[in-house]
Structure formats: C-alpha cells, structure tokens
Amino acid sequence: MILMTAVVSSPLFAARAAGTAIKIIDAHIHYSHDAWDRLPPAEAVAILRQAGLSKAFISSSSDQGTQMLYKEAPDLVVPVLRPYRRRGELDTWFRDTTVVGMLSALLDKNTYAGIGEFHIFGEDADLPVFRAVVTLAKKHQIFLHAHADADAIERIFKQDPDARVLWAHSGFTDLKNIRGMLAKYPHLNADLAFRTELATSGILDADWKKLFLDFPDRFMLGTDTYTPERWFDVIENANWNREWLKDLPENVARNIAFNNADSLANWALKK
Numbered sequence: 001m002i003l004m005t006a007v008v009s010s011p012l013f014a015a016r017a018a019g020t021a022i023k024i025i026d027a028h029i030h031y032s033h034d035a036w037d038r039l040p041p042a043e044a045v046a047i048l049r050q051a052g053l054s055k056a057f058i059s060s061s062s063d064q065g066t067q068m069l070y071k072e073a074p075d076l077v078v079p080v081l082r083p084y085r086r087r088g089e090l091d092t093w094f095r096d097t098t099v100v101g102m103l104s105a106l107l108d109k110n111t112y113a114g115i116g117e118f119h120i121f122g123e124d125a126d127l128p129v130f131r132a133v134v135t136l137a138k139k140h141q142i143f144l145h146a147h148a149d150a151d152a153i154e155r156i157f158k159q160d161p162d163a164r165v166l167w168a169h170s171g172f173t174d175l176k177n178i179r180g181m182l183a184k185y186p187h188l189n190a191d192l193a194f195r196t197e198l199a200t201s202g203i204l205d206a207d208w209k210k211l212f213l214d215f216p217d218r219f220m221l222g223t224d225t226y227t228p229e230r231w232f233d234v235i236e237n238a239n240w241n242r243e244w245l246k247d248l249p250e251n252v253a254r255n256i257a258f259n260n261a262d263s264l265a266n267w268a269l270k271k
C-alpha cells in the first residue's frame with residue numbers, strides 16, 4: 001500500500017496513468033569540454049532519455065561535444081553551432097575575427113539547426129564579427145540562439161528582419177518587456193531556462209500564464225547545462241516543467257513542451 005502511494009504520486013506515473021505523458025523538447029543543453037570526461041556521450045544521452053526528452057537542442061564549447069552526442073543519438077540531438085571553442089569566451093568571441101571562418105567551415109561540413117547559444121549585448125551586436133554571424137544564419141536558413149538584452153535582439157532584426165531568433169532565458173527580462181518584444185517581432189521565440197519564478201508548487205504565476213496564452217506558439221523549455229554539474233538537474237527540470245504545464249490548456253502545454261521547438265528545428269533542418 002505504501003509502495004502504491006509512492007508510485008501513484010510520482011508525476012511521471014500520473015501523466016502516464018492519464019494517458020497524456022507529454023512529449024518534451026529541451027531547447028537549451030550544452031555539452032562542453034569539461035563535461036566530457038565526467039559524463040561520456042553514452043551517459044549524457046542516457047540522462048536525456050531518462051528525462052523523457054523527445055529531442056534536445058545541443059550546443060557545446062567546442063562543437064566537438066555536440067558532434068559526439070549527435071553521433072550517439074541522431075534521433076534525439078538537434079545540433080546547434082556554438083561560436084565558442086572553450087569555456088570563458090563569452091565576453092570576447094564577438095571581437096575574434098577567426099570565429100567567422102570556424103563557423104563557416106563547420107556549417108559547410110555538418111548539419112545545424114541554429115547558431116548559438118552565444119552572448120551578445122547592446123551595441124556589440126553591430127560589430128563586424130557579429131554581423132557576419134547574422135549573415136551566416138541567413139545564408140544557411142538557421143536560427144540564432146541569443147543570450148541577449150532586448151537592444152541586441154533589436155539590432156539583429158534590423159540586420160535581418162527575416163531572422164529567426166530564440167531568445168535564451170526570455171532575455172532574463174520582465175514580462176512587460178518580453179511581451180513587447182514578442183508582439184513586435186513575429187519570428188522571435190523564447191526559451192524558459194532558469195525562469196523558475198514562473199511557477200510555484202506546480203501552479204503557474206497568473207501573469208506568466210496570461211503571457212503563454214497570448215503567445216502560445218513562441219515559448220519553449222530549456223535547462224541550460226552551463227556547467228557539468230547542471231547535467232544532474234536535467235531530469236528534475238523536465239519533471240518540474242511537466243507539473244506546471246498541467247496548469248495550461250492541453251494544446252498550449254503541448255506547444256510549449258514540444259511543438260514550438262519542433263517547428264523551429266524543422267524549419268531549419270527540413271529544407
């Protein structure tokens with residue numbers, strides 16, 4: 001009896017019991033060099049599968065990490081090209097002219113759905129290296145995964161009004177600002193990595209809920225494994241997301257959990 005209670009109360013069991021185990025894509029995973037030894041590719045993929053993910057957007061410093069996971073699980077991995085060779089380049093990469101050649105060569109060699117996640121703020125988004133990255137995304141018809149302020153996002157759309165942009169962490173900005181940006185730019189999507197304030201005990205904050213209902217086709221889930229340790233939160237984060245998603249109408253929950261990320265990946269990959 002005690003065992004039954006424990007099993008029934010687990011979120012995964014509850015979802016399955018209702019016949020609605022929701023499909024999830026995690027749109028913000030990194031597999032960077034300092035994770036490779038501690039968590040070899042097979043073990044990293046095992047975590048993604050244990051989390052019940054249907055797909056994961058993977059970007060890594062260096063891209064070798066993404067290629068290793070893609071080789072291990074091509075059905076699961078949506079490869080995204082990070083402009084970083086190692087940890088610690090996020091403040092400097094957009095002044096490094098060798099980055100453009102590296103990205104260009106990898107884009108010609110491999111398949112990617114996007115370029116990112118990169119960090120860019122304000123007027124740095126108008127520097128030549130960054131402009132070349134926007135041009136590369138346009139040329140290859142892939143999205144940009146930007147950890148950026150609203151100012152940098154505006155500069156991207158000024159350079160290419162047709163760009164597809166995935167705004168990492170929804171810009172870590174307030175809901176009014178997110179709402180304004182989504183209304184202004186129809187090709188702007190936003191991930192929810194580290195926006196843990198959006199729900200408490202599985203209940204959505206009312207303002208976030210309204211935002212999701214007003215923009216049901218723009219948000220997607222993300223964990224952001226920015227350090228090796230963060231990999232151990234991927235399963236817990238998926239389960240946490242499953243809880244608050246139940247607080248939305250089923251079609252909106254499915255969009256945020258899966259469809260929005262799937263559409264973005266398919267736009268880039270199925271040409």
Ligand SMILES: [Zn+2]
Pocket residue numbers: 028030117168224225226
């Ligand atoms: Zn990240």
